[in-house]
Amino acid sequence: MKRYNAEKLKQLIIDSFMAAGLDQEQAEITGQHLIFADQHGVDTHGILRLPIYIKRIQEGLINKTPNLEWSNETNSSAVLDADNGMGHYITHLAMQKAIEKAKQHTISFITVKNGNHFGALASYTKMAAKQKMIGFITTNTAPLMAPTGGAERVLGNNPLSFAVPRKNEPPVVLDMACSNVAGGKLVLASKKGESIPLGWALDREGRPTTDPFEGFENGGVLLPIGGHKGYGLSLIMDILTGVLSGSNYGKNVNRLYDTSKVTGIGYSMMVLNIESFLPMDIFEDRLEDLLHMVENSKKAMDVERIYLPGQMEEKIIRERLEQGVPLPDKLHAELLELSSELGLDKGQYGL
């Protein structure tokens, strides 16, 4: 796969959004969080999505000029009605407010309604970690999973992320969905003609399947982590996001690629000010001690290194900073087409 400079791709993202009608602030903030995914190796949430975001803006399914309305504001909480604005932008603003509130009042919890897909969750929890606080965010997604015993998509795999700051190292970052694997893995296996392990999905009748097409594209359901545990966790995340925020929930959350309607996604985020509980240097020393315990514990046979959550991504960041972001030919062609459609000079972005 050919590689491309991340800074230039980020500029392409920003210019594309501005050409589609976002103002500079929205475009830049969105660009920052979108390229974050590519820099971290979360390729499914990065520039791959640029064409669909632009399409949704063009078709009026993302509001270019949202009327952001804050309500129910207290020292430690608030509700944002994002008026169907660009997801990355509104999530960034909400996390900024959560950080400010936690800085002053220990802890904060903010819900966002009428949101949109906002890419990699870790990009927002790391904002809190940069300020020496613990960040948490969760969102609901279009339905992909069934409850335990079910055979119909009624719940998203509703991801959640935590980021915890470390002393002299990048933060500990958890960013996980509640399904064992993403649907994309089944699409890929299906394309390659490979079978999938039991435990990834059920077919549309609720039977365990090793056929990736039956498990996903033909109407199957993804299986949650830990069976009923992941089902429960996913349901709770939908309650904390869709139900509590006033957004869509369950089957009513719409797919990003369904351009017949808005997504209606909800989010929740929480920030904890560590210093309200423990002096920062003591917290940091204790955390390093725990992490060293984990990293230096006995390895399974043939394992060279134990990774902390987020460390694999840090390796990718360094590699992509030096060598660029790999783009599949098909995506490269789509980006060329998009830039020409938007009247942008592809040479400027190294495409």
Next chain:
Amino acid sequence: MKRYNAEKLKQLIIDSFMAAGLDQEQAEITGQHLIFADQHGVDTHGILRLPIYIKRIQEGLINKTPNLEWSNETNSSAVLDADNGMGHYITHLAMQKAIEKAKQHTISFITVKNGNHFGALASYTKMAAKQKMIGFITTNTAPLMAPTGGAERVLGNNPLSFAVPRKNEPPVVLDMACSNVAGGKLVLASKKGESIPLGWALDREGRPTTDPFEGFENGGVLLPIGGHKGYGLSLIMDILTGVLSGSNYGKNVNRLYDTSKVTGIGYSMMVLNIESFLPMDIFEDRLEDLLHMVENSKKAMDVERIYLPGQMEEKIIRERLEQGVPLPDKLHAELLELSSELGLDKGQYGL
């Protein structure tokens, strides 16, 4: 298995704790939460543990007269140093404070250090749900799991619970540990000479095993839900409890049955006041709508009913209320021995 009246068993618990030196308030609160587990079918966390709790009190490994010290108190947060007091009692007090704070200030987050095993988590989150708020609690446990790639117990299966109030129904209650199954399941399989499915545990060298003895009692490690996801979730829960509270963490958390030292467990709890985000009746209607979507979704073949998190337990509550709590003969004998040792009249408890 013979069944016993829950109210009488609760009285046995209370009288046993008082005979061992707890004051009446501590004994009654502990009794309430301990019998909760038996009433809900969480048999591993109920009266089964009475003998070891009494033993720990008698040996000075649980402090009968803890000097509870609150610090870092703000409108929405506090730190409790529980001085190695009885786990159920201190967790109850901390949750009460969290509820009071959330009632007045939207959200609260409380950490507890120097705690002890406190039984079924749901017993505390349901306190918040009873007050029409969302409750969350997590604790670290003695190490049972390895990080992904590891073969040594360095992390607990650090459970977490959420409870969400419903309109005219018992709350939605999630109470889950981060391992696929509890160690007790492997002990049982080992006793019965049965093999276990791959995915439950690794042996002490980090190899997948179907031998329950190798997977647990011989030094193996339990596997986390969703592989690296459950590992990450468990690590984050240890950071939120052990590290942030100032308690033991990782390998340093001690086992309940190791009577050579205190456990040093930490907890964190959060309460969210729903009304700060959405009027209660709107929240309730939206939640019912989501839950009906889930309950009434298409079932897998041969499935009769889809259960919401917590509903299986509600079925058990009703059954045990009518028919009593089943106790294995061995446990019954232990309770008889305990009551005689403590000078209690067994007849009084229907034993």
